[in-house]
Amino acid sequence: MGLRSASAADITGTVTYKGTPPAEKEIDKSAGEGCTTHGAKGTTHHYFVGANGEFGNVTIYLEGQAGKNLSTGASAPPVVLDQKDCEYTPVILAVQTGQKLKVKNSDPTTHNVHVQPAEGSGNKGANPIQPANSPDLSLSFDKPEMFVKVACDVHNWMFAWVSVFDHPYFAVSAKDGTFKISNVPAGKYTIVAEHRKAGKATQQIEVKDGGPNKVEFVMPAEAAKSKT
Ligand SMILES: [Cu+2]
Incomplete structure (x- = not known):
């Protein structure tokens, strides 16, 4: 690890998808031997969106941490x-x-x-x-x-x-849209939520010892900008 500040805290948050995500494409697995134990029909899995917009499988990370030799x-x-x-x-x-x-x-x-x-x-x-x-x-x-x-x-x-x-300051949102980035040194950061199809949303956060250090992302990013 590189130099760390004395205090560190967790960032927790949620990612919400606003609107209806594009439909997934159907896939037919019947050509694959040993693939159909649970049926031959499947779909792509680009958007993991729950009934209330809980957005899973979004990658969240702190910007500006690359190149600092922080990998564990x-x-x-x-x-x-x-x-x-x-x-x-x-x-x-x-x-x-x-x-x-x-x-x-x-x-x-x-x-x-x-x-x-x-x-x-x-x-x-x-x-x-x-x-x-x-x-x-x-x-x-x-x-x-x-x-x-x-x-x-x-x-x-x-x-x-x-x-x-x-560096270790990243997470992938769970099915319920929640995420946690652990043990972040206190300080100001740009935090990014990125999805292959829905793009990027960014926010500023000041991480303080004792928290709560919460971030709520709304995606796609255009929806986040226009929210009132
Ligand atoms: Cu295969």
Whole structure:
């Protein structure tokens, strides 16, 4: 870790989707052997929006923390990506540089895990094959990058996106739209909520010892700007 101020606190908050999200596309898994234990029909999972707009799977992070050598990824517990019924669970993940991404195959079929960083990102691509009942794969990333694409070439509907940070100040919102970024040194920050389709929303926050340090995001960002 780099230098830390003496006091630190958690940032908690919620993300709400305002309006009706675009409909998901249907996917047909019937061509995939071992994919249909729970039915052949699926959908894309771009928007995780609850009945009251609770917006899950949004990546939230503090801006301006990159390049400060703050990553604790080497000692952080692994983040798990499972493959179940030929779908990724979860589809949105976030890790630190050097943190293990453990990939499981819970299916009775073969997947490959095609990791596709953007060109020039500094992250290496990979495409390991993972037959049924094979050991978990362990992947990691060297450089910060938003939404590294992970796909399966056997099942062309399988996608997951992994964001990589070189600091620990990020979270992915849960199904109920809540998130928590732990142990943030006291101070002023720009906090960003980013979603692959709904864009970015930013806010300023001053983190104080003893809190409450709450942030409420409304997305898409246009809706946030126009809210009264
Ligand atoms: Cu697959």
